Each structure stands twice: as structure tokens, then as C-alpha cells.
Amino acid sequence: MEAIVKFLNIYLATGRTALSILVLMFILLCTMKVSAQQQTQIEKMAAEGYAMRFSDTIASLRIQQEALFLAKKNNSRVDEAICYAYLAMTYRRLLQLKEFTRYAEQSYGIANTTADSRAIAYSNWAMGLLRSYIDDKAGAVDYMLKAYGLFAQLNEYSYCAKIGADVSYLFYPGSEVNMRKYADEALRFAEKSNDPESILHARLAVGSYLLESASSNDSLLWKQAVSFYKKTIHQAEQVEEFIVSKSNIGIAHLNIAALYMNAPKLIDEKAFLSHLEQATHIGRKYNLRNIYRSSLGLRGQFFIQKGDYRTAENLFKEGIAYQQTLPYKDNDLLAAFFGCLKELASKEKDYAAYHEYDIYFNKYNKLKYDEEMQKILQNTDARFESEKKLELIKQLEKENELEKKNKFLSYGISGVLLAGLVFVYRSYYYRQRYYQNREDILQQKQTNSELKVQLMEKESLEILADKLSIERRLLQSQMNPHFIFNLLGNIQSMILKNDRLIAISYLGKFAKLTRQVLEQSRMDRISLELEVQTLKNYMDLQQLRLNHSFDYYIDMDETVDPNVHIPPLLLQPFVENAIEHGLKPLADLRHGFLKISFHLRMDADVLECTITDNGIGLEESRSKKKNVPHTSLSTKITDERLALLYPDNPFVQLKMTDRKDVEGAGCHVFLSIPLI
Structure with a gap:
């Protein structure tokens, strides 16, 4: 915008008419607006790196960091904000809260210094995912809906589908109406995008509320849900190579298996076991712990209901053995499997085995509880720190809005003055210089006043920060x-x-x-x-x-x-x-x-x-x-x-x-x- 103003000043000096200047100004502004909304090569590079987050994490992060380096080198604040948003979402998948928070807040802070809808949409998407990660559903919905609206204006249908599906999940179980609304909208956007990843993501969101409604004894609703999931799985299998999130395919198999298990009539055992075997295969092939655990758990519960305790026991032990071969320990999974074995021992009145399983269950349950407590503490601290930073960012947003209003006002005044230039060119020239000098004086005074206010705020914040730091450490030291x-x-x-x-x-x-x-x-x-x-x-x-x-x-x-x-x-x-x-x-x-x-x-x-x-x-x-x-x-x-x-x-x-x-x-x- 500053470049445009400088160009207009030069253009004025050549004696052009006000009408031709206004036409040129309109063309330049429209050109700048259109170019700001297009996807750049740097954004495409960051998106390609993000798509590799499941297959090759190291390469994914390297490519995204290279894209960020180019954005900084080109001094592109818009691309920089988008690169930070992609990095934040990648570290979300890696469960690294500290890096996730840092990159999301950097994206949001930089995007709000620009007027670019694309950068602001990405940054709000990243912030929405962050608030959801730290269990702040209300905050997550606010950010997600803002990103959702901006991407809709940009006709980015695949992003709208993914965000709409996530918003649908956020409304569960509090508002079934909103859950259905955003899931259905997500599916419409996904079909417009023709993106297999987005289509599967949106269909799972629709399937979630169908699964809930089919839990009753209404056989018609149950058949509709089963038919929907069969179509979802068939479509996904046709384009499996283009779907990055393989876990979504496993989730589709698990959901239809759950439908068969809760069928109003006798269960279709063959179809039920077939889908669970598919989910188990996907879980082991792509190392998806939740898919593998859920598939084994459902199969084990099925055989417990049938009274086939040996098959159920073998399934749970198989899950435990597989987990113990991995370089990490999923304490939640191990606790769940030993809990199921306890249930089996109780049904068979094998109290020696029950005691043995109970020891392991308590061990892994305590480790799981410690991990959950640590996560709760981290999320609480992250919310506290994030809210402080967001307050500062909101203050900057208000200042930017005020600056935009001042700019629009100055453009309006400039337009009126340019129209009057046809009649009073020489008079306007000297008057313009007078206003410019006056504006410089006022801006200098405003700058001095803002510096004084910032200095006072800084001193007050430092005192408050010291007090809050002492009080927080006091609370932390009370009960270990x-x-x-x-x-x-x-x-x-x-x-x-x-x-x-x-x-x-x-x-x-x-x-x-x-x-x-x-x-x-x-x-x-x-x-x-x-x-x-x-x-x-x-x-x-x-x-x-x-x-x-x-x-x-x-x-x-x-x-x-x-x-x-x-x-x-x-x-x-x-x-x-x-x-x-x-x-x-x-x-x-x-x-x-x-x-x-x-x-x-x-x-x-x-x-x-x-x-x-x-x-x-x-x-x-x-x-x-x-x-x-x-x-x-x-x-x-x-x-x-x-x-x-x-x-x-x-x-x-x-x-x-x-x-x-x-x-x-x-x-x-x-x-x-x-x-x-």
C-alpha cells in the first residue's frame, strides 16, 4: 500500500487528471487483493511437506522448515504465517505441545499484522486445533469457525471440509443440531473439492451422528448407517493411495463393526469379524495404536459375549505381546487389555489369574494416570500462557483495526482532494504540503504518547508478572x-x-x-x-x-x-x-x-x-x-x-x-x- 501511495504522488506531479488517477488506484488495489489470495509456491511447498507427516516425519519437517526459510528470505509475512501454521499442525500430530503452541501463536501473531484472508484463515485453523488439544472447546469453536468462513470465501473447499468435520466433533455431545449441520456442510464442501482425503474425513463426521442415531432399536436407521459406511469404505479403498490419514480407513471399519455388534437383530458375525480383521491389518501395517487396540478390544468383547473365553483371552494376550515388542509402551492400551483379562478371570472364577492380572492392571493404570495428570498440568499451563499472549495479540488487533480505519479515512480524503485537483491544482499542492506537515507533527506526538503508555504498561506488567510468578510458585509448593x-x-x-x-x-x-x-x-x-x-x-x-x-x-x-x-x-x-x-x-x-x-x-x-x-x-x-x-x-x-x-x-x-x-x-x- 505504501508503494501505491508513493506511485500516486509521482503520478500527481506529472499533472494527470483526478479521474485517471482514481481509475488507476482502483485497478492497483484490485490487483493487489487478488494476488494476495492466490496460493504461492512457498505455500504449496509447505503443504507438500505437511502431507508427508505420516510417511516420513523427518522429511516433512525439513521441507516445511525450508519453505519457512524462503518465506523469511523473501520477506513474505503471509507465507511466513502459513508456514508456521503447517508446522504447528505437524507438531500436533507428534504430540509435542510446546512446539505446537509456539508455532500456532507465531502464525496467529504474524497473520494479524497482515490483511491477508488466507494467512488469517490458516492461523485461526492452527489456533483452533491448539485450543481443542488443550481441552478448550469453546475457544476451539471460535477460531475454527473464523477459519471456516474465510476458507469458504476463498473457495478452498477441501479445507472447509476438514474444518467443518472437526467443528462437528467439537459440538458432540452438547449440540446434536450443530453436529449434524457442520458434518453435512463438510460433506458438501468435500464433494466439491473432489479430494479423497477430505471426502473420507467429512463422511466419517456424518457417519458419527448416524452411528449415534442407529444405537436405538430402529432397524431403518441402522440399515441407513450400515449402507453409508459400506459406501464410505468402498470409496476409500478405490483411492487408498491418495489418502494420507490411513487411520481414517481403519476408523470406518471399526465403526461399521460397532454397528454390527449393536444390531437390532442377530449379528452378522462374518461381516463383523471381516471388518475387524481389516481394521487390525491397517493398525499393524501403519503402526496405528488406537486402531489396533480398538479392533482387538471389539473382537475380544464379542467372543466374551459369545462365551468363547479362550479366543477372547488369546486376543487380549496377542495385543499385549505385540505391544511389548514395540520400542514404546502404550500404558493405556496395556491397562485396557489387562482389565479385559481380569474380567475373563472373574467370569471363570480363576482368582489366582485375577490377582496376577490385577497387579499388571494397577501398574499400567497408574502409569496411564500419571501420564494423564502430566498432560492435564501441561494443558492448564499452556492455556494460561496462551491466554496471556492472546490478550496482547488482541490489543495489537485493535490497534491494527484503528490503523485500517485511519487509512480508509485518509484514502477517502485523498479521493476528494484528487477530484478537486481539476479546478484548484496549484492551491491543492500547497494545501497538501500544509496538511502533510501537520500530520507529521500529530503522528510524532501520537508516537511519543504511545511510547509513554507502553513504558507505563511495561512497568506495570513487570510488577504484575513478578507477583503472579511468586503466587503461582507458592500454589505449586503447597501440596506435592x-x-x-x-x-x-x-x-x-x-x-x-x-x-x-x-x-x-x-x-x-x-x-x-x-x-x-x-x-x-x-x-x-x-x-x-x-x-x-x-x-x-x-x-x-x-x-x-x-x-x-x-x-x-x-x-x-x-x-x-x-x-x-x-x-x-x-x-x-x-x-x-x-x-x-x-x-x-x-x-x-x-x-x-x-x-x-x-x-x-x-x-x-x-x-x-x-x-x-x-x-x-x-x-x-x-x-x-x-x-x-x-x-x-x-x-x-x-x-x-x-x-x-x-x-x-x-x-x-x-x-x-x-x-x-x-x-x-x-x-x-x-x-x-x-x-x-
């Missing part, structure tokens, strides 16, 4: 996973021993403690009484976890008002350190004891807190950790919080010392907290 898992294990043991009343009591304490930690971590101040209640709940649960190997006592002398307010969760990290690193290692040496005292220093209005234990002491605890990579965050986080809350306050104090007296070793923590 070992404490949670051991505690829940003890409660589970109580339930198994029929100590249900005690188990329910401790489960209530755990729920209350979790709620208190989450609520208080968002508060600036809480009452001392509430802090003490939280500490009691925490220490009661620690006593349960450590088999009551220690006692505790809380002493609040008469000078202290329980309603005074202090920062939340300030003492818990030190109580945890005293229990974990002081009292827990005592073993059978002696019974542990923990004392917490509160005293008000009236001359300075300062609350003095002491935490004393009879554990092994600081020196011995440190000596045991010389070869163990461990860093205690309690002192550092508390120091940072106190420095942020009470800057330059001389009464703030935190000391940790060893105590050695007649009762033995231990640790003494002293903390003074100003109340004003």
Missing part, C-alpha cells in the same frame, strides 16, 4: 504429588478395611484442605484463625499419611487476636519442611513432635510465629541430600513474598536455625509479620 497419592492410598486402605467412617472423615478433611488452598491462594489477606484451621487440616492429614508418627501442638498466647489478618499460606511450606525433612526421617528413633507458637509484639504491632520440631535438624537433613538433586523453595518464595508485600520494612524477619537441647536435635523457624 507424593503427599496427595500417599494420603489417598491410606484412605483407600481404610475403605478396604471397612473403616469407612474414619475414611470419610479424612476424605472430608482432604477436600476441605484442597478447597482452602485453592481459595486462599487467590486472596491477599486471611484471618489468623483461618490460617490455623488450614494448618490443622494439613497436619491431621500428614499424621494419617505417616501413621501418626508425630504429634503437634498450636499455642496462641493471650496477646494475639485470632481475627488479625496475614498473607495466606505463609506458614504451610515451613510446616511441610519440618514434617518431610525433620520428622519423617526419624523412623523408629523417637516419636516426633511439632509445635507452632504465636505471639504479638505490641510495641511494633508485629505477629511473631515460631515453628519448632524435634526432628533430625538442618545439618543432618542437608548431609543426607548431598547427592540428591533437591531444592527447597519455601524460604526463597517466602522471602520474595515478604519483600513484595512489605518493601523496606525493618520488622520483617525470617530465620531458620538448628536447636540442640535435652530433647534432642531439631529445627527452629522464626518469622515476624507486620500487621500494618
Whole structure:
């Protein structure tokens, strides 16, 4: 656009008429708009690399990186945004959330600095897939629908088909109407595109809602669904070499097998087993774990229903043996297979085999649970970081919109001035120079004002970032996973021993403690009484976890008002350190004891807190950790919080010392907290 303005200034100097200038300006703008929507060679190169993501991942990434290098070399922001979007979607397939997030956000940030519909469509597609990956369906739908609308305007029917199908899945199970709407639209777009990959993707989306409706006893709906899937499989097999996502062919076989298994009348066993064999073959041929697992699982469940337990058992064991030959372990698959074997052993009343399978089931189920928890934590952190970045991007979008409005306004004014040039050319020339000088002055003032605002925002954001960082690390340090898992294990043991009343009591304490930690971590101040209640709940649960190997006592002398307010969760990290690193290692040496005292220093209005234990002491605890990579965050986080809350306050104090007296070793923590 800047080049066009410069060209017009030169054109004006030659004395051309306003009408000819306006015609030329319109032609140039239309040409630029059309060229911006066409697929470039760089985009084609990135798309070819993306198509290789299943067959040759290394070559796929290399080709896409080469396309990105060319985009940067040519200074093409549009191609750069598209290349980043393809890379993001490739790393999604590789389940690498960090790279997936980075490339999707880069694509979105760059695309929104352009006015190119194609780049914006790609970036919104990548962001929609990212939000779906981290379980944010609402956000995913917003981004996907924006990409869907832009690709529809560009007549990119294959992309519309893929996105429409994904949007249909996002509406399941909340809105059957929208699920059907976008699946049907996806199929119409796919048929227009004549792309085998898109057609299969869209037909599976339509098949999904047909599969749901055919689960009833309506034989007509069931026949329609079976007929649809047969046609889908037949079409896919005719063009299998052009379909990149081979897993979709396996899914079609699995879905029609599920239809046969849930048939209103007697099952067509031959057709059912044939489709499962096809799915199993595809799963093993292309190393598709989900397809292979589902096909074996359905076959095993079928033979269990028939009462053929030996065949079912052999199928599950075959799946386990195959999985154990692979260089990786799919804990979800192994847990599912051992769970099925447990069910078989239970039906045959083979309790020895049941016990053996249960050991493996619990082992792989725990590993699966750990992986899922890690994924949940990663997704939560990714959502938090992504939302912060998106806020900044939205701010940039608003600024770009304002800039566009200003540009359109300036073009309108320029058009009026150009029309008047026919009558008052010389007068307009000097007037134009006057306006240009005035605009330069205003822009300079605006630039200076924006720099001041940005500087103030930066300082505020840095302070807020420091506070959020400390608060997040504080929340992360409150209850470690070992404490949670051991505690829940003890409660589970109580339930198994029929100590249900005690188990329910401790489960209530755990729920209350979790709620208190989450609520208080968002508060600036809480009452001392509430802090003490939280500490009691925490220490009661620690006593349960450590088999009551220690006692505790809380002493609040008469000078202290329980309603005074202090920062939340300030003492818990030190109580945890005293229990974990002081009292827990005592073993059978002696019974542990923990004392917490509160005293008000009236001359300075300062609350003095002491935490004393009879554990092994600081020196011995440190000596045991010389070869163990461990860093205690309690002192550092508390120091940072106190420095942020009470800057330059001389009464703030935190000391940790060893105590050695007649009762033995231990640790003494002293903390003074100003109340004003």
C-alpha cells in the first residue's frame, strides 16, 4: 500500500487528471487483493511437506522448515504465517505441545499484522486445533469457525471440509443440531473439492451422528448407517493411495463393526469379524495404536459375549505381546487389555489369574494416570500462557483495526482532494504540503504518547508478572504429588478395611484442605484463625499419611487476636519442611513432635510465629541430600513474598536455625509479620 501511495504522488506531479488517477488506484488495489489470495509456491511447498507427516516425519519437517526459510528470505509475512501454521499442525500430530503452541501463536501473531484472508484463515485453523488439544472447546469453536468462513470465501473447499468435520466433533455431545449441520456442510464442501482425503474425513463426521442415531432399536436407521459406511469404505479403498490419514480407513471399519455388534437383530458375525480383521491389518501395517487396540478390544468383547473365553483371552494376550515388542509402551492400551483379562478371570472364577492380572492392571493404570495428570498440568499451563499472549495479540488487533480505519479515512480524503485537483491544482499542492506537515507533527506526538503508555504498561506488567510468578510458585509448593497419592492410598486402605467412617472423615478433611488452598491462594489477606484451621487440616492429614508418627501442638498466647489478618499460606511450606525433612526421617528413633507458637509484639504491632520440631535438624537433613538433586523453595518464595508485600520494612524477619537441647536435635523457624 505504501508503494501505491508513493506511485500516486509521482503520478500527481506529472499533472494527470483526478479521474485517471482514481481509475488507476482502483485497478492497483484490485490487483493487489487478488494476488494476495492466490496460493504461492512457498505455500504449496509447505503443504507438500505437511502431507508427508505420516510417511516420513523427518522429511516433512525439513521441507516445511525450508519453505519457512524462503518465506523469511523473501520477506513474505503471509507465507511466513502459513508456514508456521503447517508446522504447528505437524507438531500436533507428534504430540509435542510446546512446539505446537509456539508455532500456532507465531502464525496467529504474524497473520494479524497482515490483511491477508488466507494467512488469517490458516492461523485461526492452527489456533483452533491448539485450543481443542488443550481441552478448550469453546475457544476451539471460535477460531475454527473464523477459519471456516474465510476458507469458504476463498473457495478452498477441501479445507472447509476438514474444518467443518472437526467443528462437528467439537459440538458432540452438547449440540446434536450443530453436529449434524457442520458434518453435512463438510460433506458438501468435500464433494466439491473432489479430494479423497477430505471426502473420507467429512463422511466419517456424518457417519458419527448416524452411528449415534442407529444405537436405538430402529432397524431403518441402522440399515441407513450400515449402507453409508459400506459406501464410505468402498470409496476409500478405490483411492487408498491418495489418502494420507490411513487411520481414517481403519476408523470406518471399526465403526461399521460397532454397528454390527449393536444390531437390532442377530449379528452378522462374518461381516463383523471381516471388518475387524481389516481394521487390525491397517493398525499393524501403519503402526496405528488406537486402531489396533480398538479392533482387538471389539473382537475380544464379542467372543466374551459369545462365551468363547479362550479366543477372547488369546486376543487380549496377542495385543499385549505385540505391544511389548514395540520400542514404546502404550500404558493405556496395556491397562485396557489387562482389565479385559481380569474380567475373563472373574467370569471363570480363576482368582489366582485375577490377582496376577490385577497387579499388571494397577501398574499400567497408574502409569496411564500419571501420564494423564502430566498432560492435564501441561494443558492448564499452556492455556494460561496462551491466554496471556492472546490478550496482547488482541490489543495489537485493535490497534491494527484503528490503523485500517485511519487509512480508509485518509484514502477517502485523498479521493476528494484528487477530484478537486481539476479546478484548484496549484492551491491543492500547497494545501497538501500544509496538511502533510501537520500530520507529521500529530503522528510524532501520537508516537511519543504511545511510547509513554507502553513504558507505563511495561512497568506495570513487570510488577504484575513478578507477583503472579511468586503466587503461582507458592500454589505449586503447597501440596506435592507424593503427599496427595500417599494420603489417598491410606484412605483407600481404610475403605478396604471397612473403616469407612474414619475414611470419610479424612476424605472430608482432604477436600476441605484442597478447597482452602485453592481459595486462599487467590486472596491477599486471611484471618489468623483461618490460617490455623488450614494448618490443622494439613497436619491431621500428614499424621494419617505417616501413621501418626508425630504429634503437634498450636499455642496462641493471650496477646494475639485470632481475627488479625496475614498473607495466606505463609506458614504451610515451613510446616511441610519440618514434617518431610525433620520428622519423617526419624523412623523408629523417637516419636516426633511439632509445635507452632504465636505471639504479638505490641510495641511494633508485629505477629511473631515460631515453628519448632524435634526432628533430625538442618545439618543432618542437608548431609543426607548431598547427592540428591533437591531444592527447597519455601524460604526463597517466602522471602520474595515478604519483600513484595512489605518493601523496606525493618520488622520483617525470617530465620531458620538448628536447636540442640535435652530433647534432642531439631529445627527452629522464626518469622515476624507486620500487621500494618
